Amino acid sequence: MSLLRTAAARLTLALTSIGLLVLTACAAPGAQEGSGADEETTIRVGVPRTFGFLSVLWARDYQMDGYRFEYSFFPNYTDLLSALASGNVDVAEGGDVGLIQTYINTNGGVRAFAVTEPAPGAQSVLVKPDSGIESVADLAGKRVVGSTAANYYPAFVTLLEQEGLSLEDIEFVDSNPNDAIQAYVQGHVDAFISTDPATAFAQEQTDSEILAGFGDIFDNYYPYFASNQTLEDKPEAIQALTTAIADNIDWAVNNPEEYVELLAPELGFSEEALELSIGRGATGLQPIDDEFLDESQEWLQTYGEYDIVTDPDIDLREVFTTDFNDYAVPSGTAG
Incomplete structure (x- = not known):
């Protein structure tokens, strides 16, 4: 939207x-x-x-x-x-x-x-419904915003690896939560990773869909x-x-x-x-x-x-x- x-x-x-x-x-x-x-x-x-x-x-x-x-x-x-x-x-x-x-x-x-x-449901990767991204594999070549200092970061890398991707296949934008949400909602990036309630807020603001979570990789x-x-x-x-x-x-x-x-x-x-x-x-x-x-x-x-x-x-x-x-x-x- x-x-x-x-x-x-x-x-x-x-x-x-x-x-x-x-x-x-x-x-x-x-x-x-x-x-x-x-x-x-x-x-x-x-x-x-x-x-x-x-x-x-x-x-x-x-x-x-x-x-x-x-x-x-x-x-x-x-x-x-x-x-x-x-x-x-x-x-x-x-x-x-x-x-x-x-x-x-x-x-x-x-x-x-x-x-x-x-x-496990409190952290996820969000994408907008009109993004054309339907799977983690579709993140190739896309801009993904999140934090390299967050506990979900290694799990996200694992998520990519499970689909045959690496960080080199995407553009990861390292950001604090406030700027990350702003960038995502304003359309400067293609996907957003965070933790509730920030994730829920972004989801509500943009009618976003959950592309993937990390519950099968680690316990949050x-x-x-x-x-x-x-x-x-x-x-x-x-x-x-x-x-x-x-x-x-x-x-x-x-x-x-x-x-x-x-x-x-x-x-x-x-x-x-x-x-x-x-x-x-x-x-x-x-x-x-x-x-x-x-x-x-x-x-x-x-x-x-x-x-x-x-x-x-x-x-x-x-x-x-x-x-x-x-x-x-x-x-x-x-x-």
């Missing part, structure tokens, strides 16, 4: 905070009140705009008796990781690459205490991680937060209409985009067990081959803790 100026303006309004905008973290909108107890243990929770489910807790101002979750919203994901590394927040969530590189950058100063189930998951000091000093609060995350994922998955109505105005995405995202995202937390760690360790070597992380030889058993597995199940109290 052709792009109108109004669509471009809408894009700019909705996406300026993806990967570019540096803003002061702002307070959460009120939805539920905390217990107000004098002996509350406080956890400072950093909320990203474009990942996972902490935004649900933030939008609901979700609290648990005996604890105070202080939410700060970060439109720019890099700012959130910096805030965690500098001690300005205690907890964050993001992609596996963000966790691993933050662990490296802080000399092991953070660890993951929970992780979502895989969300979202870890929740905290500073070592927080994990050591406030383990009961992290236990409570882990259960709160599990409860709110369960609530979001089972109440998609309420989820969409709640989050769309807060995150600046359309209800249609968030509806697509929740429908193909993770449905809960998974245990951090040997199978998960072994598979992740193997994929970490692949990240190293593509220079996505600076130290692919770290032991992920030092990055992830299993201490909170028992709390990664819904209690049924988030409704």
